[in-house]
Amino acid sequence: MQLNDLAERYVAVWNEPDPEARRKAVADLWTEDALMRLAPPQEMRTHATKLGVTPFLEARGHDELELRVVRSYEEFVAPGQNVFAVRQGARRLGDVVIFEWAMAAKVTAEQLGAGLEVVIVGRDGRIKEDLQFIDP
Template identity: 55%
Template sequence: MIDTEELVGRYVAVWNEPDAESRRKAVAELWTEDGVQILQPPREIRETAAALGLTPVLEARGHEALDVRVTRSYDEFVAPGKFFFRPRNNADRLADIVKFTWEMVPTGGGEPAGVGLEILVLDEDGRIRTDYQFIEG
C-alpha cells in the first residue's frame, strides 16, 4: 500500500535537493525507468504554437532526462536561495492516480510565486509512470 502523503513529500523534496547524487537517486526511486513528465508549456509557447496550428508538449522521458529536468529547475529557482517548493495539503489518490498541488514560495516568506498541479500515474510498485504537470500561476 502506497502512502500518498509520503510519496508527495518525496516528490516535492527532490525538487529542493541540493546534492546532485541524492537527486539522481531520488529520481530513480520515484519514477519508473521509462517514466515521463509531460509539462504544460508556458502560455507564450502555447500561443505561438497555436498560431502555427500546433499543440506543443514538453516531455522528459527516462531517468537521465528527468534528472536534467529536476536539476534545471533546482538550479534556476532553489540554488540561488530565492525559492523553495512545498506541497499544499490536498493530495488525493484514486486507484493508480495521485493528484496534488505545490507552491514555489519565496525563502524570505510571502505569497507563492508559482503554483502547479501534478497528476501522477503510478505503476503497480507505486513508482511514477507518467507525471502530468500544469503550471497554474
C-alpha cells in the same frame, strides 16, 4: 503506498541540492521509462497556435527527468531565495494520484508559483506518468 509521503518525496527532489541524492531520488520516484508532460509557457503556446499545432513539453526516462529537475533546481532553488512545498495533501483514485504544490519565497513565504501534479503509479509505487500543470 503513503500518499502524502509520495507527494512530500516528489516535492523534496526539486529542492535537493546534492546531485547524488537527487539522482537517487529520481530513480526512487519514477520508473526507468517514466514520462513527464507539462504545458509550455504561454508564449510558446501562442506561437504554436499560429503554426496550427498543439505544443507540449516532455521528459522521458531517468536521464531526462533528472535534467528537468536539475534545471528547475538551478533556476528556482539554488539561488537560495525560493523553496517548493506540498500545498495540499495527495488524493488517489486507482493508480492516479493528485496533489498540489507551491513555490514560495524563503524569507517572506509569499507564494510565487503553484501547480497541480497528476501522476499514474505502478505496482511498485513509482511514477509511470507525470502530468504537471503549472498555474499561470
